[in-house]
Amino acid sequence: MNTSTTNAPPAPESNILLNVNGIEVIYNHVVLVLKGVSLQVPEGRIVAILGGNGAGKTTTLRAISNLLKGERGEVTKGMIEYRGERVEALSPSDLVRRGVVQVMEGRHCFAHLTIEENLLAGAYTRSDKGEIAANLDKVYTYFPRLKTRRTSQAAYTSGGEQQMCAIGRALMSNPNMVLLDEPSMGLAPQIVEEVFEIVKDLNAKEKVSFLLAEQNTMVALRYADFGYIVENGRIVMEGAAQELASNEDVKEFYLGLSGEGRKSFREVKHYRRRKRWLS
Amino acid sequence: MGFFLETLFGGLMAGMLYSLVALGFVLIYKASGVFNFAQGAMVLFAALAMARFAEWFPKWFGFESLLLANLLAFIAAMAMMVVLAWAIERLCLSKLVNQEGITLLMATLGIAYFLDGFGQTLFGSDIYSINVGMPKDPAFILEGMFEGGVMVSKEDLVAAVIAALLVIVLALFFQKTKTGRALRAVADDHQAAQSIGIPLNTIWVIVWSVAGFAALIAGIIWGSKLGVQFTLSLVALKALPVVILGGLTSVPGAIIGGLIIGVGEKLSEIYIGPMLGGGIEIWFAYVLALGFLLVRPQGLFGEKIIDRV
Structure with a gap:
């Protein structure tokens, strides 16, 4: 995984309400859907x-x-904390x-x-x-x-x-x-x-x-x-939201904007997205 | 005319009893979307418990009073139905969350056979009687209008009043209480209900208990009329056309459906039967239900399937 983020993670604030740390979710015991997601609110x-x-x-x-x-999924790795309590x-x-x-x-x-x-x-x-x-x-x-x-x-x-x-x-x-x-x-x-x-x-x-x-x-x-x-x-x-909104990749992949105006080369896009983010 | 009215009343009373069983179906279907095939077996189980406890308690504790015996037996039988509801939820339904409707139906079919057998293991398999002091003698009404009046059974009248009360209580419970609202919410969308903090397990135990209560009342009335025996669990089969006619999701529908089936059965037997060689009573209800499925599949009062396009 290559988290080539240009931005630093959110400044460590003392009042983190929700802390999700590296969770993996598997559906039906076989389908791996989340491969280590971490986020904080x-x-x-x-x-x-x-x-x-x-x-x-x-x-x-x-x-x-x-x-x-209810959807036959379960969290198999990682932890979720709400106000410091495992939930x-x-x-x-x-x-x-x-x-x-x-x-x-x-x-x-x-x-x-x-x-x-x-x-x-x-x-x-x-x-x-x-x-x-x-x-x-x-x-x-x-x-x-x-x-x-x-x-x-x-x-x-x-x-x-x-x-x-x-x-x-x-x-x-x-x-x-x-x-x-x-x-x-x-x-x-x-x-x-x-x-x-x-x-x-x-x-x-x-x-x-x-x-x-x-x-x-x-x-x-x-x-x-x-x-x-x-x-x-x-x-x-x-x-931060403004940074994301002005990020070139986000603009191209999610907002449908790019330097040369609107384009729709889906294959190309997919390849580039792979190259930059998913490799 | 007097004879017609007698048949009509007879049909209404029989219908009221079908309604009581149908009520159990409707309650569980409304709250959990499960078509509970075991409702008939629950009626038998509750009636057996009631009959046997009323017989045993005076012996065990050495008292004579019939009223006390019935009261204690009723409480004990109700407690058994609650335990049963809890066990069914724990051991069966909670393992089958989000499965296909057909899976749940098969599970209740299994529960039905288990209950039939288990009830007889616990309580014995003879014919027992329930004596809750229902009046057995007939009454004659409208004597001024017809010669000899119209004969109705007092027992049936009492049964009808009890059934009506039960329906009113249930309707109030569903419309006015917080738990009733939660039950309806779960019936509509159980995932959404879960997402706002309604605990499904608790709700299911409650609804199976309420259905157990309805089964107990039905069991007592049927039992005191016909005796408690294995065939009681087959009463459920008569309740199937009732719920199709009245609508699977409607409490009033179960009542009206029961009345229509009861009356239809008796009148057709008397007036059409001779032309076809009799025996109409047995299949009339099913043919009526079939017809209804063709023209109004949600039943008379069933919730219209609301679909936004």
Whole structure:
């Protein structure tokens, strides 16, 4: 592995919320999907995992939230620490109680429940009625659209509303850290911006940290503080978001820009990418 | 007319009992997407436990009161159903998370046969009776309107009231409580439910326990009417057309479906039977269910399959 990153790793900050160290994930006992991924999320930041289809973004998030078992995957090497505590062996519901919650790719709202019931279901791990009511109010202030649709069955709302419902539902558990998987998937560019604005807002006002997996590199780098680029189950590059956005390779491979304008020599690109990163 | 009404009532009462068994199917299917073939065996197991405990407790502890015996037996039988639910989750379902529906169906088929045998090993295989003090004598109503009135069985009436209460309690539980909401959430998307911290294992134990409760009630009513014996577990086969008719995901559907099947069976036997040489009661329900599958596969009240394109 050749992590020929031009940037130094993130400055060692004292308040690292999540620390993933060299994890390997194997599906079905044979398929090696993550080949040693390490990343860190400092408290109160938005960190993005970027990469193409099948790079291992979702698997990384699922490894952290412990939702791999249902997909017949398991973490075989490395460790995951949340606030200094090893969390690989915890169940998803224990993790939610500790403040780590995942918003799954493709939204996954409860189709037959109303929007409000969806949100309340998200408060399953909370028992204080006052706190739940306050959280519900908070979610409605961040997502006013949800309030207008609160009595509709989730399946009948639009894609953007469902994405908001999924994020709002996760917020109902009062998390410190949200793992956000492909929030832009299948949404109109305008809605994508709206969703990311709210994420940024939540990060700034509620001090919620985000680890988000995105294919939409352009948007993600605009809102994130820090980014990791994953390819073939490895981190091939990492750096502050602005640095990544101005990096020539990132521009060429992910943003579709290059010195000579737009090109589409896929074979060439693939070869060059291999040469530079994967060798 | 009096005869017609009598048949109608008879059908309604029989239907109510089908509904009770169908309820168990619906509960488990709603929460875990498992078509629980073992529901009939659970009814038999619960009824056996109830009958035998009510018989044994007075002997073991030396008291006479029938009420006390029934009460203790009910509690003990319910406790067994909860333990059973926990064991099924632990030993079977939790190992099969995310498997195909057919795998889970086969697993419940296995559970059904195991329960049939295990129940008889524990409690014996004779015919037992449950006596919870259900009124056995018939009542006559509407005597002013018809000569001789219409005869209905008081026992059936009581059974119907109990079944109705059970349905109301369950509906409230699903709609109003936090656990009920979590159960519906799991039914819709169990991965998403897991991702927001709903523990699947706990939910499954709860839902199998609730289904066990429904099985116990059904077992007591059937048992006190017909005696507790092996054939009780075959009642489940009559509940299959009920859930197809009413919809696999609807609690009210199970009730209405049961009533329609019960009434349809009895009326067709009386009025169409003679033309076809009788025996309609046995297959009527299945033909009705088949017809329904063709025109309305989700059943009368089943959740429409909502698919965004």
